[in-house]
Amino acid sequence: MTEEFHRIRRLPPYVFAEVNKAKAAARAHGEDIIDLGMGNPDSATPPHIVKKLVETVADPRSHRYSVSRGIPGLRKALAGYYERRFGVHLDPETEVIATLGSKEGLANLASAITSPGDTILVPNPSYPIHQFGFIIAGASVRSIPATPDEDMLRALERAVRHSVPKPTALIVNFPSNPTAFTASLDFYKELVAFARREDIWIMSDLAYCEIYFGDVPPPSILEVPGAKDIAVEFTSLSKTYSMAGWRMGFAAGNPRLIQALTRIKSYLDYGAFTPIQVAAVAALSGPQDCVAEVRQLYKDRRDVLIKGLHAAGWDVPSPQGSMFAWAPIPAPFADMGSVAFSKLLLREAGVAVAPGLGFGEYGEGFVRIGLVENTQRLRQATRAIKSFFQRQGVAGSGHEASAASQPASEIVS
Structure with a gap:
């Protein structure tokens, strides 16, 4: 009875688990982690929607x-x-x-x-x-x-x-x-x-x-x-x-x-x-102003994130839709893979991202960055990433210094 169930055997190990474990450990030690890894909206549901929920819940007939x-x-x-x-x-x-x-x-x-x-x-x-x-x-x-x-x-x-x-x-x-x-x-x-x-x-x-x-x-x-x-x-x-x-x-x-x-x-x-x-x-x-407001919220966050990453030396394409940026791993760290790079970014910059490998084998070489924090926190995240890159010899303003020719194992040692 020790053999794994058939359908479970077809599921690979959860790639995000390693990063999530490291994130939880860091927070347990009191570290301030900026979590851009999960696509979990941080904005409140519009009031008129919440009001309708509360109004309906008050009717016992709705509990059936x-x-x-x-x-x-x-x-x-x-x-x-x-x-x-x-x-x-x-x-x-x-x-x-x-x-x-x-x-x-x-x-x-x-x-x-x-x-x-x-x-x-x-x-x-x-x-x-x-x-x-x-x-x-x-x-x-x-x-x-x-x-x-x-x-x-x-x-x-x-x-x-x-x-x-x-x-x-x-x-x-x-x-x-x-x-x-x-x-x-x-x-x-x-x-x-x-x-x-x-x-x-x-x-x-x-x-x-x-x-x-x-x-x-x-x-x-x-x-x-x-x-x-x-x-x-x-x-x-x-x-x-x-x-x-x-x-x-x-x-x-x-x-x-x-x-x-x-x-x-x-x-x-x-x-x-x-x-x-x-x-x-x-x-x-109901009123759809809230949809336009959410759209503008994510656009503002996108602009802050992409500008900050470019200043840090990380050339990330500006997304035209969704609440994510799909970021190629910077050249100096490319050989280490998306899981190791995500853990490194968490440890050295206090920023959590999702390793691309978790989305399929051809996601390797990328990380997904969620627009799920306010602009102040996103600026804090990009400053922390820039500081980490500078310690490793990666220049800002969209350019990489001589570290680009070094193997990742030497850079992160």
Whole structure:
């Protein structure tokens, strides 16, 4: 009875555990750690949403079992959001389901549609549930490039030709966690054409669609004519309305996929607590000034972080969406890998980041930095990183000194 359970054996060691352990130890010793590792919004949920929750909780009738697929008003509110934001019409009865955050919905849909041995196409790097939801369900995952461009499209064509069995589903996530890549509507059109031609389901994770920093809002794949024939899309209130702990998300799109998710959820849960669902209606249908405020908050943080890192000598691309920066490990430290570099940054600068390896093998060489502290703390973090780099001979203003030619083992000794 000592052998590990089958599904557990398919899960690799949790890459983030080492950094989390070091972070906890540092805090236990009284160290001030600036935690930019987890994508956990630090802003308060808007008052009108909280007010609606409190008001509904006061009614004892709301304490009973809820509805697994979401109360009717909530499904109508999500359909209304899609109509306003994307010009997409959804039938609240057949094309929308509420989920306990997008993560639960993705995992349960994977379980609903996957047979052991199925081939699933997943970008690498990607948010862990995108691949492990299917791995837990018994599928095999084939990695494709994470960039929304010709490289991904060519990889998809190769995957169809060379995978046995032929892929049954594809995951996409734009704006992306962890890379912050964004996709255009033209790219989605090519993706939908490919999937319809090859009879492949698409699962789109749109959790960060309201966190963008350019003039053009990220599109929905459901805007593409015919997309609902093969696609379902997951959204979440976690980041848009700072409601991460409320666990409120949705799936929308293809009726067959929505029905599959509805059926499996009916065996597993009774839905979110009714007052949370009612408050979610207030979020989607009420004043939307709070969404623009959250977007501006993350934009200000992004600008402070990127400017400070460049001044420290760390050339990090400025993300156009999401609440993360995807940072290549500076050259002097590149050989040590993302886990060791994350632990080093924690020890020497008091800044926690997420190692890229935790998002897939092609995330190695990067770390993910969350915009989850206020601008004052972000400036403190970049100053600490700059001080650490200077001690190692890495110059600021976007340039690296002679240490760039030294092996990492010599620099950090």
